[in-house]
Amino acid sequence: DAGVIQSPRHEVTEMGQEVTLRCKPISGHNSLFWYRQTMMRGLELLIYFNNNVPIDDSGMPEDRFSAKMPNASFSTLKIQPSEPRDSAVYFCASSLSGGAFFGQGTRLTVV
Amino acid sequence: QQQVKQSPQSLIVQKGGISIINCAYENTAFDYFPWYQQFPGKGPALLIAIRPDVSEKKEGRFTISFNKSAKQFSLHIMDSQPGDSATYFCAAGSSNTGKLIFGQGTTLQVKP
Numbered sequence: 251d252a253g254v255i256q257s258p259r260h261e262v263t264e265m266g267q268e269v270t271l272r273c274k275p276i277s278g279h280n281s282l283f284w285y286r287q288t289m290m291r292g293l294e295l296l297i298y299f300n301n302n303v304p305i306d307d308s309g310m311p312e313d314r315f316s317a318k319m320p321n322a323s324f325s326t327l328k329i330q331p332s333e334p335r336d337s338a339v340y341f342c343a344s345s346l347s348g349g350a351f352f353g354q355g356t357r358l359t360v361v
Numbered sequence: 362q363q364q365v366k367q368s369p370q371s372l373i374v375q376k377g378g379i380s381i382i383n384c385a386y387e388n389t390a391f392d393y394f395p396w397y398q399q400f401p402g403k404g405p406a407l408l409i410a411i412r413p414d415v416s417e418k419k420e421g422r423f424t425i426s427f428n429k430s431a432k433q434f435s436l437h438i439m440d441s442q443p444g445d446s447a448t449y450f451c452a453a454g455s456s457n458t459g460k461l462i463f464g465q466g467t468t469l470q471v472k473p
Contacts (some may be wrong), residue, residue, distance in 0.1 A: 254404075281459045293405070293450065293463040300458060318405025341404055351394045352404035 252276075254353035255337030256342050262359045268330040271356045274323055275359050281345040284317055287355070288338045299325065332360045363454050366451025374471050380438040382467045384451035387432065393456035395424065396436045399466075408449075411435070412456065441471045454466045 255274040263269050277281050284296040297307040299319045307317070314333070319325040329336055339357050343350040374380045383423040386394075388412045395410035411418045411425040411434065418425045438445055448468050454461035 283459070283461075292465045294458065295462070298458070298460055305458070306460065341458075343404075348393055348459060349407040349410050350458050350459045350461060351407065352397075354404050 251288065254342055255263055256353035256356050258356060258361075259354065260357045262330055262361065265358075266324035267359055268329045269326065269332045269336075269358060269360075270325070271340050271358070272340075273325045273327070273353060275344030276346075276351055276352040279346045279351075280322075281350070282324070282325050283318060283343040283345070283350055285320070285341040285343065285352075287341060292302075293341075294341045296327070307344055332358075336359045336360050345347075347359050365451060365462050365464045367451050367467060370465070371465060371468045372470070374441045374469065376471055376473050377440065377473075378441050380441045380445070380467075380469055380471070381435060382451070383433065383435045384453075385431075385433045386462075386465050387455040388453070388462075389432070391453040391455070391462075392425065393454055393459075393461075394425070394434050397450040397452065397463075399450065400456055405450055416420075420453060430461070438471050439471075441469075443471045443473050445469060446471050 260317045283298040286294045296309045296315045302319045317327045341355045343352040345348045394415045396408045397405035399405040409420050422439045425463045427434045448466045450466050451464040452461040
């Protein structure tokens with residue numbers, strides 16, 4: 251099992267640009283989560299999907315953030331336009347029941 | 362009601378000692394309490410988890426103690442090793458959905 255796969259691992263972009271983060275969950279898992287990790291705020295849940303349907307997006311910071319899950323094996327998190335305060339490590343995780351399994355993360359730097 | 366409070370923020374333990382990290386939660390609807398271990402540059406990895414119907418769970422050198430009435434749980438690392446040096450996160454949430462609220466993390470350093 252390859253685990254949760256995220257791409258890219260690192261992303262450096264200029265303020266105002268669109269950023270798209272990608273995630274492939276573990277096959278067979280029916281829940282998918284996007285988290286953001288910063289020193290100041292720790293691990294924050296942004297949004298989670300169950301069976302490809304967004305269930306709770308209350309953690310999405312503002313309208314600049316959007317997430318999609320077009321099928322069971324793929325999800326994206328998009329930031330448009332990006333701002334320097336969006337710099338963080340973004341994690342995708344998937345779960346069947348109980349514990350969530352995390353990907354390696356995408357380190358986003360907005361300059 | 363969604364907060365999970367974790368302490369201490371950092372911990373230094375000698376090799377062979379016991380590392381203890383504590384967490385408290387507020388939402389009594391939570392029914393799943395995992396601990397995660399994170400090394401620099403890596404994603405959090407599920408270490409051990411407990412459900413509220415038991416008071417203790419042990420896996421190797423790692424033990425979770427759970428106090429439902431106090432809404433507290435803790436991680437004990439016995440015979441701590443330098444390789445255990447990492448950041449540890451407690452979490453609380455739903456066993457059905459996997460949705461978790463994380464504590465702020467504890468940075469553990471085990472000195473040789």
